[in-house]
Amino acid sequence: MSFVEYSELIQDEDVVIIFMGHDSMMPIKVQSGAQTQTRYGVIRHSSDLIGQRFGSKVTCSKGGWVYVLHPTPELWTINLPHRTQILYMTDIANITLMLELKPGSVVCESGTGSGSLSHSILRTIAPTGHLHTVEFHSQRAEKAMLEFKEHKVSHLVTVRNQDVCKDGFGITGVADAVFLDIPSPWEAISHAKKTLKYKGGRLCSFSPCIEQVQRTCEALLDHGFEEICTLEVLLRVHDVRTVTLALPDFGPEECYADSTQTASDLSQEDVNTSVICKTATPPREMAGHTGYLTFASKPRDQKCE
Structure with missing residues (x-):
């Protein structure tokens, strides 16, 4: 099992998604001899999961049944343990598109948080790309490293526990894209510029307040970034x-x-x-979003300062 590669059979130590309904799922780590309690009864890992195909319908001890799904970044975003507020797929899809990510891309991210965006980035840049993610909080950084290892994507990611506004990303002139999800992204713009390749690259900043967006845009202009635009992505459910x-x-x-004669004559x-x-x-009223996405490009002829 890997979040960037598909496996046919469930193995010991795999992470799987237990699907009980569209609004009822949970991730579990498969361990020989262990059991998982659901509202439909107990799932015995050794007999019910290990060796079964992903997508199998598993009967629980009370006679009810669940599906066991292969983990994906989308499913993980819905089910991950929240250590921070997270980005959801509506924003993640636009970030991946607008940053022009592809297999082989080198990406810098801050902060790592709960790893929601990180998993989608890793799937997009695999198998030859690399993610450099920075997390200020030491416990969150350690937890992220453990999850990447359990999800078999640790070879694609480097986690650093440091203050990106003071210490940067730890690399210079190699990134194709930078993503910022921090309280004061304008303080990290200079480090982001140094991190991006000499031939240019893309930057995205996520901020919940428009005042943060304004200060970030001013910093981007001061550092020579171009094509600056801010989006608010709204999901309208019909x-x-x-x-x-x-x-x-x-x-x-x-x-x-x-x-x-016409229909009006009848x-x-x-x-x-x-x-x-x-x-x-569509709904008559639609709730606002939780944040804004600001995108910008570093010109190809600028060098790191």
């Missing part, structure tokens, strides 16, 4: 429902071949046909 539409009965097509008595169909309606 309500799908069944409706009945009353339609006029025009009769056989040939009856109206030479007629100038009286209420002419409306005698109804159609049942599905429709989708």
Whole structure:
């Protein structure tokens, strides 16, 4: 099992996702002889999980059943243990796209937090890329290193426990992209510029307050960054429902071949046909987002200062 490679069979020490419903999932680490309690009963790791195929339907001790899924960054984002507030896939998808990440990219990230974005970055840049992630909090950094090792992606990532605003990322002139999720990203812009390749690169900063965005944009301009733009990504969920539409009965097509009568000319008595169909309606009110994404480019002809 690896978050960047797919395996057919569940093995001892794998991390799997127990799927009990679209709003009910949990990650577990498979261990020989261990058991996991669910509302459908007990899952015995040795007999019910090890050696089974990912995606299998497993019957629990009470007769209920669950699916055992291969972990993915999307599933991990939904189920990970929260050490900090995290980014979700709506933002992560745009970050991956706008930073132009691809296999082989070198990426710098601060802070690591709960590792939600980190796992998506690692899948995108595998198998030859590398992630340099910086976390100020020592316990969170240690936990992140342990998770990367358990998820078999530690060869793709370097975790540093330091203050990125003071000490930078620990590398110079090798990164294709930089991501900042820290309280004062403007203080790290100079380090981000030194970290990016001489031929240029992309930067993204996530901030919950527009005042932070303003100060970050000013710092980006002062350091010569271009193509600066800020996005707020909103997810609009439509309500799908069944409706009945009353339609006029025009009769056989040939009856109206030479007629100038239109649907508006028909009286209420002419409306005698109804159609049942599905429709989708957006919400009347939509909650705001938790933050803003600011993107910028380092020009190709700038050198690190």
